[in-house]
Amino acid sequence: MNTNAILSVRNLKTRFTMDEGTTKAVDGVSFDVAPGQVVGIVGESGCGKSVTIKSILRIVQKPGEVVGGEILFRPQRHGENGTDFVDLAKLDGRGKEMRTIRGNDIALIPQEPMAALSPVHTIGNQLVEAVQLHRKINKRQAEEIAIERMKEVGVPSPEERMSAYSWELSGGLRQRVMIAMALLCSPRLLIADEPTTAIDVTTQAQVLNLLRGLQKNHDMAIIFITHDLGVIAQVADDVVVMYLGRVMETGPVDDIFHNPLHPYTKALLGSIPSIHTTSREPLPTIEGSIPHPFNRPAGCPFFPRCAAYMPGKCDRQTPKLERIGEHQSVSCFLHHEVAEEI
Amino acid sequence: MSLANSSDDKVTLLEVKGLSKFFPIKKGVLRRIQGQVRAVDDVSFRIYEGETLGLVGESGCGKTTTSRCIMRALDPTDGEILFRSANGEIVDIAAMRESEIRPLRREIQMIFQDPYASLNPRMNVMDIIGESLQVIGGMSAREERSARVAELLALVGLRPEYMQRFPHAFSGGQRQRIAIARALALHPRLVVADEPVSALDVSVQAQVLNLMLKLQRELNLTYLFVAHDLSVVKHICDRVIVMYVGKIVEIAPTETLFSAPKHPYTAALMAAVPVADPRQRTAMTPLEGDVPSPANPPSGCYFHPRCRHAVEVCVKKQPALEECADGHLVRCHRAAELSLPGIGGENEAATAGS
Numbered sequence: 001m002n003t004n005a006i007l008s009v010r011n012l013k014t015r016f017t018m019d020e021g022t023t024k025a026v027d028g029v030s031f032d033v034a035p036g037q038v039v040g041i042v043g044e045s046g047c048g049k050s051v052t053i054k055s056i057l058r059i060v061q062k063p064g065e066v067v068g069g070e071i072l073f074r075p076q077r078h079g080e081n082g083t084d085f086v087d088l089a090k091l092d093g094r095g096k097e098m099r100t101i102r103g104n105d106i107a108l109i110p111q112e113p114m115a116a117l118s119p120v121h122t123i124g125n126q127l128v129e130a131v132q133l134h135r136k137i138n139k140r141q142a143e144e145i146a147i148e149r150m151k152e153v154g155v156p157s158p159e160e161r162m163s164a165y166s167w168e169l170s171g172g173l174r175q176r177v178m179i180a181m182a183l184l185c186s187p188r189l190l191i192a193d194e195p196t197t198a199i200d201v202t203t204q205a206q207v208l209n210l211l212r213g214l215q216k217n218h219d220m221a222i223i224f225i226t227h228d229l230g231v232i233a234q235v236a237d238d239v240v241v242m243y244l245g246r247v248m249e250t251g252p253v254d255d256i257f258h259n260p261l262h263p264y265t266k267a268l269l270g271s272i273p274s275i276h277t278t279s280r281e282p283l284p285t286i287e288g289s290i291p292h293p294f295n296r297p298a299g300c301p302f303f304p305r306c307a308a309y310m311p312g313k314c315d316r317q318t319p320k321l322e323r324i325g326e327h328q329s330v331s332c333f334l335h336h337e338v339a340e341e342i
Numbered sequence: 343m344s345l346a347n348s349s350d351d352k353v354t355l356l357e358v359k360g361l362s363k364f365f366p367i368k369k370g371v372l373r374r375i376q377g378q379v380r381a382v383d384d385v386s387f388r389i390y391e392g393e394t395l396g397l398v399g400e401s402g403c404g405k406t407t408t409s410r411c412i413m414r415a416l417d418p419t420d421g422e423i424l425f426r427s428a429n430g431e432i433v434d435i436a437a438m439r440e441s442e443i444r445p446l447r448r449e450i451q452m453i454f455q456d457p458y459a460s461l462n463p464r465m466n467v468m469d470i471i472g473e474s475l476q477v478i479g480g481m482s483a484r485e486e487r488s489a490r491v492a493e494l495l496a497l498v499g500l501r502p503e504y505m506q507r508f509p510h511a512f513s514g515g516q517r518q519r520i521a522i523a524r525a526l527a528l529h530p531r532l533v534v535a536d537e538p539v540s541a542l543d544v545s546v547q548a549q550v551l552n553l554m555l556k557l558q559r560e561l562n563l564t565y566l567f568v569a570h571d572l573s574v575v576k577h578i579c580d581r582v583i584v585m586y587v588g589k590i591v592e593i594a595p596t597e598t599l600f601s602a603p604k605h606p607y608t609a610a611l612m613a614a615v616p617v618a619d620p621r622q623r624t625a626m627t628p629l630e631g632d633v634p635s636p637a638n639p640p641s642g643c644y645f646h647p648r649c650r651h652a653v654e655v656c657v658k659k660q661p662a663l664e665e666c667a668d669g670h671l672v673r674c675h676r677a678a679e680l681s682l683p684g685i686g687g688e689n690e691a692a693t694a695g696s
Binding site for chain 1: 596615620623
């Protein structure tokens with residue numbers, strides 16, 4: 001484990017137990033986040049990226065449950081050099097300790113700002129509430145913090161916006177308000193769940209630039225969830241590639257894009273039409289589609305769609321995430337022989 | 343009525359002339375009309391037979407409204423939509439009555455954005471695809487219909503045995519294949535695809551794009567491809583229309599548009615696409631501000647408040663859509679003097695020019 005990490009997720013397992021069966025939404029995910037680092041989690045729908053961050057925030061709803069692993073987090077109050085980790089997986093999701101961490105030490109920027117903001121409360125109201133929840137200050141001081149944060153994220157005339165409602169703002173502005181809200185308590189870790197999916201490309205560029213700037217100024221760590229490889233390439237330092245609840249590959253962004261090891265990462269990179277590729281040529285594709293979570297294949301989850309599938313091996317055993325080289329880790333039998341113990 | 347063909351003898355399949363669609367804004371107890379949302383404002387373009395024409399722009403630019411007017415899912419406020427039907431007759435879709443459009447429905451078909459919403463969950467695949475065969479195609483015998491449905495399923499890469507299944511049994515990509523099969527059931531000549539891959543995962547997106555390209559070659563289809571994703575548009579389209587606040591700002595062949603855009607908005611749009619390479623990180627924000635509301639657009643050129651190159655005339659006078667090269671139209675006062683960055687190397691620009 002990285003000793004100075006502020007967050008270390010170890011073998012996290014989250015399951016949804018339903019009448020129809022059990023879904024292993026997150027099945028043994030491990031990664032570290034160092035202070036000031038941007039970690040991008042990339043994967044297609046159903047890969048467990050959203051459930052992973054919900055597990056970290058302990059907001060997985062029933063019938064979902066964190067059933068195993070550790071979520072080691074170092075909150076602010078233990079000091080910069082403190083080695084005291086809190087295992088979030090062991091805390092009560094609704095308990096006091098988790099509530100002081102959530103929104104304070106770890107903040108979330110949700111995917112859809114329209115769904116996340118209340119339409120019947122003013123922006124100011126919602127921002128002030130969030131500050132006062134974590135700090136013992138009066139309303140006037142809380143308003144000052146809110147206005148200051150809105151200024152910082154580039155909301156024009158923030159004093160006037162305080163009395164505006166969310167539906168009076170444009171999509172880009174709403175997302176800025178959400179970012180301001182996340183920054184209110186100067187979190188150590190910011191989790192951005194597809195923050196640019198619901199907005200247009202020119203606004204997306206504005207938001208990405210803003211996040212990059214904020215990360216530098218505040219020396220914040222960011223976990224950035226997206227399915228867009230272009231966005232990952234632009235913002236992340238480290239990348240975690242997920243598929244069906246498992247980590248396929250992790251490593252520095254340059255290695256992932258220029259020296260991908262896992263067949264899934266390679267295929268994913270190959271299948272995106274780029275504005276730099278030749279037009280009208282058939283794109284390389286990944287055969288088949290993502291399996292339904294109830295019919296997870298045994299062994300490596302990717303083997304039925306894998307070009308390098310080794311019969312008798314990949315369909316029997318599940319490869320473990322093992323370090324290959326200095327920084328990259330991969331879970332594939334092409335690169336090592338270590339299998340998950342059953 | 344007649345349809346002019348292009349200079350190099352491509353046959354015009356559809357010509358849109360001065361198409362406008364305004365939505366009234368009603369306010370107060372009496373629901374008086376207070377203003378107009380000019381969703382599509384004086385749009386003109388042609389679609390040639392066998393090509394893929396892309397229609398791009400950000401949300402609220404009028405691209406979906408334009409495609410819906412062509413389908414006559416919306417009644418245009420003004421303008422003509424001339425279509426060359428299979429028997430060679432040229433008809434104005436915009437002026438037709440509902441009953442007159444019916445026979446045309448088999449020639450113009452649509453693929454929708456969200457395959458989770460566009461397939462009726464209570465109908466099986468046989469009924470979803472076979473419905474139009476029965477209603478418009480006049481195929482009343484069930485055996486005949488199921489043979490055609492099986493053929494269509496094979497065409498889009500699904501197993502004919504799936505015919506009795508319901509949409510919930512399929513993944514997003516498979517559903518979109520079913521939607522494509524449904525659109526192709528009556529041998530259409532024009533297929534309007536409104537964001538057909540934007541709801542799909544990347545690994546599946548490529549499969550559907552490849553399928554659309556294959557079908558176009560095999561069946562000589564013409565596509566109007568509405569999208570906001572420029573990389574997808576670059577991949578699949580022959581020519582591209584860029585729209586901004588209800589107006590066309592640029593039309594050009596794909597290679598030309600991407601290698602040498604003439605409108606500052608087109609250039610900004612391309613610069614905003616994140617490049618999937620960590621070694622090419624872009625530092626600057628291509629555009630400040632937001633898209634103006636089509637109910638209350640700015641004066642002069644609609645783009646001037648966000649444009650880096652705006653000068654005095656841009657604030658006062660609205661530029662016209664003018665031809666700057668063969669097949670390359672642009673709506674900008676400064677199109678001739680500006681040299682804007684595109685994407686792609688010199689050799690791409692050279693092939694586009696030849």
